[in-house]
Amino acid sequence: MFGTLGLIAVFAVLGAWARYGQSILVQIVLGRGFPWATLSINVLGCFLMGFLFFETLERSALSPELRTGILTGGLGAYTTFSTFSLETLVLFENGEAIKAFAYMFSSLFLCVAAAFMGAWVARSI
Template sequence: MIGTFAYIGLFAILGAWARYGQTLLVQTVLGRNFPWATLSINVMGCFIMGFLFFETLERISLSPELRTGMLTGGLGAYTTFSTFSLETLVLFENGEPVKGLLYMFASLFLCVVAAFAGAWISRSI
């Protein structure tokens, strides 16, 4: 049990660093007029979750502690649905309901498609 918490902590640090780095990169390239950084992180995180979940379940033998650390700690810190929710709220409160709805539906659709794509690729290779 201690090992699981250690892996979660280690991978959470890496996931948070990856999230921050991607946020800086995406905001530098695309700006801050739309929450592109969080959208890209959530889509990428869903893809990686779909891929790694099945890779580590069906192909790659990992200890349950390491697998939990990667999926729960790493991806849990990397993707943040709470940030998505807050950014959606801010768009609505700033009088931009079309952007808010676009962001909601794009996030939902793209993230579910990304999870399916990750799972499909994992099972296809």
Template sequence: MPLTLLSIAVFASLGAWARYGQTLLVQTLFGREFPWATLSINVLGSFLMGFLFFETLDRINLSPELRTGLLTGGLGAYTTFSTFSLETMNLFENGEALRGVLYIGGSVVLSLFAAMLGAFLSRNLGV
């Protein structure tokens, strides 16, 4: 149990740093008019969760502690559903209902597709 908790903590730090770095990069490239950074993080995080869940189950031999650290700590800190919820609420409160609906639809559809793509690639790699 202590190794699992340590693994979660270490990977959570890495996931949070990755999230922050990607947010800065995407906001620099695309601005803040639409929450592109959070959307891109949710989609990439969903892809990585779908891919790494099966890779670490079927192909990559990781200890249970490291696997939990990577998936729960790393991707848990990297993905941003709570931020998604706050940004969606702000869009609606600012009278931007269409953007809010597009953001919800884009986040759900693209993230689900990304998770499915990651799982598909993991299951069908020629290893």
């Protein structure tokens, strides 16, 4: 029914909705004093990318079109590294260099670790 571009579009809408919903929830729970919402989205998105990339490549029989729709559309719209960059810039501009560096390093290490964990989980089950 849908080609690759249609599947990317459908999953992009779902990814954007998931991102928005998670942002609201995390900000309600943890507040806005630190960009917890974006950090949580990046970490979960990296885990899902690591997991789904290998799960769908090595074990699941998904069509290449559906796989591209999920990974490029869904996770591309869900993860937020552009938002991460802007929030880091704003922290620096507001004179909060310690928070900015904490955010940069925690995002880098947690997201890469999450991608490794996702790949490990996909290969372990």
